[in-house]
Amino acid sequence: MIWVNNQWQPTPRPTETEIFPMIRRVDSTCSNAFIVRASSCVLVVDPGADEEQASAIEALVEEIMAQGPRPVLVVLTHCHRDHSLAVRDWPARHPSWLLAAQESGAKAMRGGDHRVTMAYMFNEDYPPVDVHVELLSAIDAATVGERALAPCPGGELVLRTDIAGFAGGPPAPRQSLVAGEKTVAELFHAPGHSPDSLVINVGGALLVGDLFCAAAPMVAGIVGWDGDQLKRSLAMVERLLGDGSVHVCCGGHGQPMTSSQALDVLGQVRAETEKLSGAAILDERRVAFLKRYAVAVLHELDQLFTIMAGRLFTLSYFLEQLEEEELAAGILQSLDIDAIDNLITSFHRAERDSQGDILELRTPMRGLVTLKRINNILRQARIDDYIDPLIRRRLRSLLLDYIDATRGLPFQTTMLERDLNQFAQEFVEEMARVCQQSEAVLASADDDKAFSTALARQIAANNALPPVRLNFVPHPSRVLTRIDHDRCSDLLVDFIERFHSAGAHTVDMDVAILDGGQPCLTLRPSPPLGLASAGKQKKAFWELSARIAHCQLIFEPEAVGIAPLA
Incomplete structure (x- = not known):
């Protein structure tokens, strides 16, 4: 076990610093949280959004403060609701605690931006929160040096910004949190998952926020996501993991990893990110x-x-x-x-x-x-x-x-120019074909196992398609259009299966040209059935299938038309 959950333990590198990880079951509504205890300050990373977790954090910090006052700094790896919502009441309850976020996240939280903070995913507004400290701002990067934070009970916190060099890659701004002349944490800007994402090195434990799940389904493409920035951030974190300064790595969701395990995961995230060029905004x-x-x-x-x-x-x-x-x-x-x-x-x-x-x-x-x-x-x-x-x-x-x-x-999709008449005729032939495998059955008669397998195939083939007669009337002229053969065929089969299950014996098909010049393939079941009984979900699926196939569905009282849009 890399860390013991919900217990104080030394950080990986020998320092006076201890860490208390709160690792949750993977949960989209609340992140992991980390409390760092040093003799000169307390650092809370990503308090999350769960009230019980937030109360536990407050109790831990109060216990530490009872042993002697010291500055408390709450740092967010990014401002998304699942990492940050717990802080909404803290300024009123703990006025001496400082809240810090990267510059763009701080502005979003002050403005109650429900999109940047991802509150829109929860049908919620995001309450404006006063963020005291902007980390790794544009000014910090341009004017490397140090600045003292607002006075805190029990000591002073200083942010020291310099440019960190990496073997095999470009340098990057680094911000060190210094308390009592000792560096408690190092912060790096790592946008991609969000514009304000940070990674934080606390005594050899690298806290990466949601960087490692940034290419996951329904995470990639969220508001503020940027694939190019993500690739650059992944490259920077790869260098951090490889320079020997990091021993443990943990994200906002999931279990802690060794640096070698984290490198493996990072490689997978990079490979997935490469596939996401042009991903739609979520x-x-x-x-x-x-x-x-x-x-x-x-x-x-x-x-x-x-x-x-x-x-x-x-x-x-x-x-x-x-x-x-x-x-x-x-x-x-x-x-x-x-x-x-x-x-x-x-x-x-x-x-x-x-x-x-x-x-x-x-x-x-x-x-x-x-x-x-x-x-x-x-x-x-x-x-x-x-x-x-x-x-x-x-x-x-x-x-x-x-x-x-x-x-x-x-x-x-595979859109090819086809004659709609030819497509329909091929479909009718495919549906009417019964895959006879009698020769295969006879040829395997001397081998019991082969004979049985061939016989099973024969029975399955003869029982494969619904017994509906298809009558096709082509248009007298060629009707050229662009069509995805497989997807349109699947849509036709779905309609025919629906007609068959409702009692149709025959389906008449014809190709026509609509008033606007759009070609259309129409299906009319006999006896007339209508599609009113299909149900809401079935109709929703038909509309979705047509959208994927770049077709328009035209529902009539006793027929349905499939009109390619390309």
Whole structure:
């Protein structure tokens, strides 16, 4: 164990300084906190946003002060709500304590900026807070030297700014907190996660705020995030970790690490950051979109896995009737449907129970965790021979599209110019095709295992697609448009499955040109069904799928049109 949580212990480098880490379970609403005790001062780093944690910090500091007065400095690695909200009442309760933040964060807190402080993620305002000390300001960097802070009971605090040199990289401004002629901490500006992010070296313990989670989904792209600055900050921290001055590293969320472990994590963060060029800003509108997206995708996955489970059980039943008991049992074990069902059910239950949750990102984050766990189950599944490729492709797109969306990345589409008539005709042929594998079955007759496997594939292939007759009427002329073949095909299959489940025997398809010159592929089920019964979540998913495929959906009373936008 690197540190014992919630206990005083010496800092890694031999000094008179002790540290009291408050390491929490990873929690988006409140950060870890650190209290540093020196003979000449008390340093509180990132008090967080939890009232119980804040009260515990206050009690610890009061215990120290009872042993003899000394200056108290509260330092924020950055001004985000989960790191800073606890201080909102401290100026009134502890007027002698000084609050310090990097220059841009100090201005945001004084102005009650709910965007820069990330309070908007919680549907909250941010109360203006008087920040006494601006750290590593532009003036500090330009006029290296020292300045004394406001007088404090029991001693004086001095900020000493110089330029630190690094082997193999550019120098950087460094600000040292000096109390009683002893350096208690060294601070470096490390923007990227936020404009005001700092890393703080306290006796060989490097406190990095949220630098190491800055490239994570639903963190990358937040207001103030900057990928280029993040890469430069990561390079600087890599040099700090490599020069021998750091022994322990800890972020605002998660467990402490050795310097070698931190270097490994840093490499992963750098690699992820390189993939995030052009990531979308995670503002209020995008958070609302991700919340709707998570719910729609999990509802769709629930339906898709129900279809897959039905097909696997049907295949297993037929094999049992053919006295292929071993293979039948293997089919049921090819995919852990129960585990997936439990994950999806847990998501929906948590979603119902969390109505009114202050954290707007809770649903998208829960959706991301659920999808990643489902993806891990699918990696171990053995379903390629038993589930048709159309369903597997749709499943893969659902998972990867949502994960990309949470990282702020654009949806991966392949837009090609096609004749809409030709696309529709190929789709009809693909849906009508029954993958006959009789030759494979006969060819493997001498090998019991190969015969059984080929037979299972044959049964699965004949049971793969819904028995709906497709009638296609092309437009008399070529209708050129740009279209993503796979995504539009998946959208068509989804509609046809909906029609089939509602009782349709036939779907008529035709290509037309709308009044504005936009091409459109229309589907009309027979008997006429309408789409009113599809439900809110299903309609939301259709609209989302069309958006990803760069299409517009045109709903009519008894038909639906898919009109490519490109």
